[in-house]
Amino acid sequence: MQAERSVQSADGPRGSARLVRITGALAQARPMREAALYELAHVGTRRLLGEVIRLEGDIGTLQVYEDTTGLTVGEEVVLTGRALTAELGPGLLGSVLDGVGRPLTRMAEEAGDFVQTGMATPTLDRARRWGFTATAEAGDRVEGATCWESWRSVPDSSTGSSFPPRPPGSSLRSARESSRWTRPSADWWTVRS
Numbered sequence: 001m002q003a004e005r006s007v008q009s010a011d012g013p014r015g016s017a018r019l020v021r022i023t024g025a026l027a028q029a030r031p032m033r034e035a036a037l038y039e040l041a042h043v044g045t046r047r048l049l050g051e052v053i054r055l056e057g058d059i060g061t062l063q064v065y066e067d068t069t070g071l072t073v074g075e076e077v078v079l080t081g082r083a084l085t086a087e088l089g090p091g092l093l094g095s096v097l098d099g100v101g102r103p104l105t106r107m108a109e110e111a112g113d114f115v116q117t118g119m120a121t122p123t124l125d126r127a128r129r130w131g132f133t134a135t136a137e138a139g140d141r142v143e144g145a146t147c148w149e150s151w152r153s154v155p156d157s158s159t160g161s162s163f164p165p166r167p168p169g170s171s172l173r174s175a176r177e178s179s180r181w182t183r184p185s186a187d188w189w190t191v192r193s
Contacts, residue, residue: 017060017077019044025064029077032060038192040082043068044075046118049100051084065100066117084191087123097123 017029027043027050035041035052043050043064048071054061062077086101096104098115101123107115 015079017079019071019073019075019077020059022068022071022073025068027062027064027068027071027077029060029062031058032077032079033058035060035079038083040080040084042078042080042118044071044077046071047078047120048118049120050077052079066115085188086191088187088189089124091124091128095123 015034017032017035019027019029021028029041029043032052032055035055037052037055039052041050041052041062042048043062046066048064048066048068050062050064052060053063060077064071084100098104102115102119102121103123104115106125107119107121110121111119
């Protein structure tokens with residue numbers, strides 16, 4: 001069995017393979033020696049979202065999260081170098097997301113009521129502006145779930161961001177200055193750890 005490798009160590013697309021078998025939502029591709037377990041991949045010409053769920057020799061098995069109808073043996077599989085993550089930040093509350101974190105309301109605005117295969121839409125609205133206030137300062141002791149910033153979008157209520165789990169007693173190295181209107185920071189949290 002191939003040794004597990006961290007997905008987080010890779011930067012961007014790293015390699016490609018070809019489909020050798022498709023059975024429902026499962027697909028196999030080779031060569032996949034560079035792949036990591038739970039790494040995301042774009043499958044086929046429609047760039048369907050898939051995840052590596054098994055590695056054996058140079059064959060990788062992928063769970064494809066979209067309709068595989070029309071996918072054919074020989075199509076390309078491109079490894080992304082990323083694990084499945086959730087984008088967290090201001091504007092997430094009240095959103096309705098699909099199983100891989102895509103906002104269904106914005107996708108419907110762009111493409112209609114049925115999700116198009118291969119469609120990629122950011123979880124958070126990049127055009128929306130938020131007021132920012134730092135609630136922690138450099139040198140403050142912080143732990144996982146410590147709130148360190150507050151965001152406000154008129155007329156919505158405020159929301160905040162907290163730290164991912166971290167060792168108790170860690171210190172905050174820097175705090176951003178408050179500003180009237182700015183684009184929110186987004187944190188990417190891996191779905192599996």
